[in-house]
Amino acid sequence: MSDPPGPQAVPPVLLAAGVGDWSPVTAGESGAAVFRSADATRYAKCVSAADAAGLEAERDRVAWLNDQGVPGPRVLDWRSGDAGACLMTSAVLGIPADQVPAEDLWAAWGPIADAVRRLHGIPMPRCPFRRDLDAMVALARDVVARDAVNPEFLPVEQEHTPAPELLDRLTRQVPRRREQEAADTVVCHGDLCLPNIILDPRTLDVSGFIDLGRLGLADRYADLALLLANARETWPDEERGRAADTAFAEGYGITLDHDRLRFYLHLDPLTWG
Secondary structure, three states: OOOOOOOOOOOHHHHOOOOOOEEEOOOOOOOOEEEEEOOOOEEEEEEOHHHHHHHHHHHHHHHHHHHOOOOOOOEEEEEEEOOEEEEEEEOOOOEEHHHOOHHHHHHHHHHHHHHHHHHHOOOHHHOOOEOOHHHHHHHHHHHHHOOOOOHHHOOHHHOOOOHHHHHHHHHOOHHHHHHHHHHOEEEEOOOOOHHHEEEOOOOOOEEEEOOOOOOEEEEHHHHHHHHHHHHOOOOOOHHHHHHHHHHHHHHHOOOOOHHHHHHHHHHHHHHOO
8 A cells, every 4th residue: 555646647558558538546555557538437557567567467366356257347458568567447337435424335334245245255266366364474574674664554553663563463473363364265355445345326236346456365354354444434433333343244244353353454554565
């Protein structure tokens, strides 16, 4: 989760596609240059040649998930070369779930639980992508070693704690969490926060999931921790937040393990940087 990009000039790799006018999208935290077509039906994500492999991996995940019948974007075009790489996808029509008021999110909460359950219910052997605990910890070690942790992504109570200390607290739990993951691996979105869940503004059903670059096999709690914590920013108070957690758990069909939620909530901010 890097800082949102500022206004960008349309890069040559996108201009080469020759498909009309594009305007920069400044919302989002991927760090890539993201553009929307003039008719709002397509998005393009562009990166430098050095980052092309990561974007290619995202392209493959978008295409794979679309083949599983889970609503989301479709790959429309892919271009790469010395000028960089560009992934063009269809837009998922609707409104991000973080942009609706609390009463609408509450109405959408059941459909969101259903959609997440369906995503997690894709048969595991079908998924060729992994984002397991060991990979996340290795990524966190790299980010921490580079002193690249953004304190704004940390829980408030951890903002002034040295990142190596935060990582050490988590790595002591890894053997136990690895056993839990082995028994409870599912197809995870990988960045399951409200901006990446698109709602139909009329029905408040889920229109689709977006930003699929981290999709892969992982402990389901890697997704649940982010979703429930991010939704707390919309709920008006702690009482509604606890009620929402309970309602989600009932709709999804799980008894929440709060220690496991906390572990993944604390690990995720160390993996961006």
